[in-house]
Amino acid sequence: MRASLESLQRLFAESLETDRRPVLAQLRTDAALQKRIDLYRNNVRAHRRDALASAYPVLRALVGETYFDAMSKGYAHEHPSQSGDLNRFGAALPDFIGRYETDPQYRYFVDLTRLEWSLHVAHYAADATTLTQQEWAAIRPDDLLDAQLAIHPACALIASRYAIADIWKAHQPDGSLPTQIDSPTYALVVRPHWRPEVLVQSAAAHAAFGPLQRGATLNEALDAAFEIDSGFNFTSQWREWIATSAITGLVHGAPPQAESTPTAGP
Known part of the structure; x- marks a missing residue:
């Protein structure tokens, strides 16, 4: 049976949030389409990361690019964007950073x-x-x-x-x-x-x-x-x-x- 449009949309959305190939395999994609999905996924992540960097420039300066990139990816996984306006994307970061950074000397984050x-x-x-x-x-x-x-x-x-x-x-x-x-x-x-x-x-x-x-x-x-x-x-x-x-x-x-x-x- 051909997958419903809603099912395909859900699988495509999941493929943007994960690197797991089984999700992509369910879409029966060829290699070229998989590359395009990878490119789209990377663009989505980059936009989310840039939105967080715009809202939290001091945190970014304090922790450095590597830490900030990893934190951004973890935050996006726990808190997917619920709005088309990425200016709202970072609202839950204060609560998230409290769980993400456990070193007591950085509790002020x-x-x-x-x-x-x-x-x-x-x-x-x-x-x-x-x-x-x-x-x-x-x-x-x-x-x-x-x-x-x-x-x-x-x-x-x-x-x-x-x-x-x-x-x-x-x-x-x-x-x-x-x-x-x-x-x-x-x-x-x-x-x-x-x-x-x-x-x-x-x-x-x-x-x-x-x-x-x-x-x-x-x-x-x-x-x-x-x-x-x-x-x-x-x-x-x-x-x-x-x-x-x-x-x-x-x-x-x-x-x-x-x-x-x-x-x-x-």
């Missing part, structure tokens, strides 16, 4: 890849309209404290026991490697313009920004920050969040309300 993936996602995140400094200044302090704040879609919080932000920055222009790897990091991925950046924060700032992302009011977020650090400098942190467009406005587009100016009586 997990959090580093979490940071790199957040930067990758931030690059493709939607844009957002931000309030101007004048619009922010026009909001009454009490209204601001009671408000839910709009967070830029590119923002992502990453906490780690390792100096992952310093490691990432070391691989940027004019960067230098940190002297200590075991240094806690609280990082916020931001995209003030079109290029994602890593903003290193305090533990208190990290504790405040998380609730804001989850819809808490600014007052509730400040409570979380001051519980961590009673000396938390909110004014300085607020300026940094505004300057990096981490906070873009008020939720639901609530219009800024200017403070009323007392008028003289008759």
Whole structure:
């Protein structure tokens, strides 16, 4: 009986994921067709590998080409692409690298890849309209404290026991490697313009920004920050969040309300 189209498609797909000749034999291919399938398989693998290299350039620089190629092949075997968009292909790599690399001295790879993936996602995140400094200044302090704040879609919080932000920055222009790897990091991925950046924060700032992302009011977020650090400098942190467009406005587009100016009586 002639194989169904669905069966042939399944066998062809399997032949792209494995080097085992029995799969190809079931397609009753000749040598020339097998060579073309091998070429197609190699192209698929190369595209997947390039997609991972694009999303994880720092990991690639740290481990070298041979390690990265072997890791890419293992990852693709466990996590075949589920989308026609290869920009989504590396989403599960942080979990995978935790199982793939078992040497304790490289445990920071997990959090580093979490940071790199957040930067990758931030690059493709939607844009957002931000309030101007004048619009922010026009909001009454009490209204601001009671408000839910709009967070830029590119923002992502990453906490780690390792100096992952310093490691990432070391691989940027004019960067230098940190002297200590075991240094806690609280990082916020931001995209003030079109290029994602890593903003290193305090533990208190990290504790405040998380609730804001989850819809808490600014007052509730400040409570979380001051519980961590009673000396938390909110004014300085607020300026940094505004300057990096981490906070873009008020939720639901609530219009800024200017403070009323007392008028003289008759």
